[in-house]
Amino acid sequence: MKNTCESFRRLHRRNFLRVGGLGLCGVSLLDVLRAQGSPPVPKQSKPRARHMICVWLGGGPPHTDMFDMKPNAPAEYRGEFKPIKTNVSGIEICELMPGLARLANRYTILRSVTTMNKPGDHARAPFYWLTGNPRLPSGTEEYPMIGSGVAKFRPGPVDLPTFTTLGMIDVHTINAIAPSFLGPAFSPLIFDPVAAKDDISKMLTPQIELPALDQHTELLKVLDQGLRQSAKLDPLVEGLDQFQKTAFNMLRSPKLRAAMDLSKEDPKKVERYTRNVPARTRYPSGNVKHFLLARRLVEAGVPIVHFNFGYWDWHGENFIAGRQQIPMLDAALSTLIEDLHERGLLESTIVLALGEMGRAPKCGTDKKAGRDHWDYAQFVLAAGGGFRGGNVVGATDKVGAQVTDKFYKVESFGRTLYHLLGINPDTVVTTPANRPVKLIAEEAPLIKEAIL
Numbered sequence: 522m523k524n525t526c527e528s529f530r531r532l533h534r535r536n537f538l539r540v541g542g543l544g545l546c547g548v549s550l551l552d553v554l555r556a557q558g559s560p561p562v563p564k565q566s567k568p569r570a571r572h573m574i575c576v577w578l579g580g581g582p583p584h585t586d587m588f589d590m591k592p593n594a595p596a597e598y599r600g601e602f603k604p605i606k607t608n609v610s611g612i613e614i615c616e617l618m619p620g621l622a623r624l625a626n627r628y629t630i631l632r633s634v635t636t637m638n639k640p641g642d643h644a645r646a647p648f649y650w651l652t653g654n655p656r657l658p659s660g661t662e663e664y665p666m667i668g669s670g671v672a673k674f675r676p677g678p679v680d681l682p683t684f685t686t687l688g689m690i691d692v693h694t695i696n697a698i699a700p701s702f703l704g705p706a707f708s709p710l711i712f713d714p715v716a717a718k719d720d721i722s723k724m725l726t727p728q729i730e731l732p733a734l735d736q737h738t739e740l741l742k743v744l745d746q747g748l749r750q751s752a753k754l755d756p757l758v759e760g761l762d763q764f765q766k767t768a769f770n771m772l773r774s775p776k777l778r779a780a781m782d783l784s785k786e787d788p789k790k791v792e793r794y795t796r797n798v799p800a801r802t803r804y805p806s807g808n809v810k811h812f813l814l815a816r817r818l819v820e821a822g823v824p825i826v827h828f829n830f831g832y833w834d835w836h837g838e839n840f841i842a843g844r845q846q847i848p849m850l851d852a853a854l855s856t857l858i859e860d861l862h863e864r865g866l867l868e869s870t871i872v873l874a875l876g877e878m879g880r881a882p883k884c885g886t887d888k889k890a891g892r893d894h895w896d897y898a899q900f901v902l903a904a905g906g907g908f909r910g911g912n913v914v915g916a917t918d919k920v921g922a923q924v925t926d927k928f929y930k931v932e933s934f935g936r937t938l939y940h941l942l943g944i945n946p947d948t949v950v951t952t953p954a955n956r957p958v959k960l961i962a963e964e965a966p967l968i969k970e971a972i973l
Contacts, residue, residue, distance in 0.1 A: 565674060568943025569973075570906030571869045572819045573668070575651075575827040576812070576854065578876035579691040580643070580834030581899070583892050585882055585921040586843055587615045588630050588900040598882050598920045600890075601840040609911040617847040620855030621902075626911040627858055627867065628904035629971045633915020633924045634934050636878070638896040643834075646877030646896065647694045652701075653935015653946070653961045662958055665701030667938050668825035670960050672707040674944050677824045680774040682710040685818060687811045687828035689713065694829065702952040709827065712781070780821035783810060790860070797852035804842045805832040812853040816860050819870055833876055837891035839884055850874070858904050871906030871941060875899070882920040897923055901934070907941040907972050914970045932965035940967055 585591050590604040604613035607625035614622055636649050648656040654664040668684035677683040686709045794813045807830035815826040835842045854874055861867040879899030880892030898917045915927040939946040946961035
């Protein structure tokens with residue numbers, strides 16, 4: 522016990538509550554609880570959506586091979602995949618997505634929202650999409666991710682995190698997650714199965730082996746003394762006494778532990794999510810169980826869940842990669858939408874699938890052909906939470922290169938999400954530099970064709 526207490530005396534305040542696979546971007550769980558205790562909440566509208574699941578397809582999924590196919594384009598543009606009919610007349614999608622084809626009446630396809638950045642900008646686009654502002658990696662205002670905005674203005678239950686990310690976040694997206702002018706307390710809690718050796722049920726197990734945390738009063742006393750000493754130097758931890766017990770209660774939260782324990786899930790349901798995962802793949806698939814875990818977290822009451830699925834930066838072997846990754850996405854995403862609907866959660870849960878860009882329309886006819894970066898056209902799939910079902914917004918030209926109808930800036934997309942989540946995107950926040958800044962800085966119309 523002495524060695525354990527000595528290790529706690531040397532433990533940095535911002536690391537002491539890291540647990541197996543659970544962490545914050547440079548902030549302790551107590552910071553989150555302190556910030557949630559008395560957030561300044563302006564008057565907001567009634568939310569249509571109380572939850573949001575964002576499936577981030579990092580690298581840029583090919584829009585003309587998935588949700589904006591061009592079967593009449595020349596061969597060097599249309600690629601190998603063929604379109605199939607969906608359960609909504611007039612809407613066709615890729616033949617590799619039969620599950621989503623059966624559910625087209627439950628989602629909207631946005632074909633006319635794009636960053637319009639120069640082609641190939643992996644660094645700028647995630648900032649733009651995930652914050653609703655044209656934020657740069659440096660040199661512009663640090664606008665928060667939409668999940669952070671929800672954490673500030675519509676926090677979830679006290680025994681659950683408001684904003685979570687699952688698994689590894691790609692190098693471009695991680696920069697959009699961490700800092701913002703809202704402060705680090707509103708960054709997401711990160712659940713990383715790699716740190717937990719892929720055992721999701723153990724992601725909330727403390728790294729220090731404590732058979733019964735409540736019994737170790739000496740440890741808690743040392744921890745308390747360390748916090749009091751830190752408080753003299755760091756104003757962020759002033760008055761943390763009232764949150765200390767709550768923090769440990771969250772670590773032991775039955776709701777959170779139950780949600781994270783996939784061993785309690787019906788094996789048949791797990792198989793529905795994972796049915797198209799090949800035994801071996803050359804292409805990063807992500808963890809399809811994150812889809813199921815996201816549903817369980819939402820069902821428990823977590824408002825915002827974000828995770829990466831696969832990596833879609835195909836510059837070669839576009840159709841070889843597509844034949845593996847697209848069916849995996851189809852099985853997991855269609856099951857997630859069905860699962861939420863069956864449980865009465867889809868109406869109150871936004872489900873998004875998007876990446877930072879589309880792919881170049883021209884790919885050639887070689888068997889190993891690939892599509893390069895393309896920021897001028899892409900797709901967003903949006904289901905539930907106030908989005909219309911059986912709906913397509915916008916159009917691109919005959920080869921999928923440029924938007925030709927109902928163009929919307931990403932600001933409109935961000936404003937629409939905030940609107941559905943019951944948060945006024947014009948809410949003014951004072952930055953650490955004492956500047957008043959709106960959550961979405963630019964005036965832009967809602968995408969009314971996409972919402973109910």
